[in-house]
């Protein structure tokens with residue numbers, strides 16, 4: 524003798540199915556957005572951090588010290604100073620025609636950030652003029 528089986532659930536109404544499809548679509552969009560814009564960086568921007576202690580620890584540097592960006596995608600770079608002391612972002616070289624002084628920041632105070640958009644493709648080298656061990660490279664690629 525078999526035990527009674529549960530009766531089949533009532534068929535979904537048309538409205539219920541619409542809601543289920545909408546929920547699936549929303550989940551798909553959220554996953555797609557997450558894959559397109561990883562949480563590690565702000566959409567459209569690239570991030571370079573200066574960790575607390577970098578000004579007194581020669582094993583620390585701009586982080587990451589080398590980045591590659593693409594014009595129109597993420598060629599706006601945000602330098603954030605998490606340190607307790609001042610730093611600079613002083614460009615030493617870049618593509619010809621680019622004014623290095625106009626893209627540099629000579630006073631990146633503790634707890635502040637500096638945003639620069641690099642719109643000319645090429646390789647840029649920068650340093651901190653206060654701490655000789657701090658230097659970085661930004662490679663800007665055409666889109």
Ligand SMILES: [Cu+2]
Nearest residue numbers: 610651653654
């Ligand atoms: Cu510095």
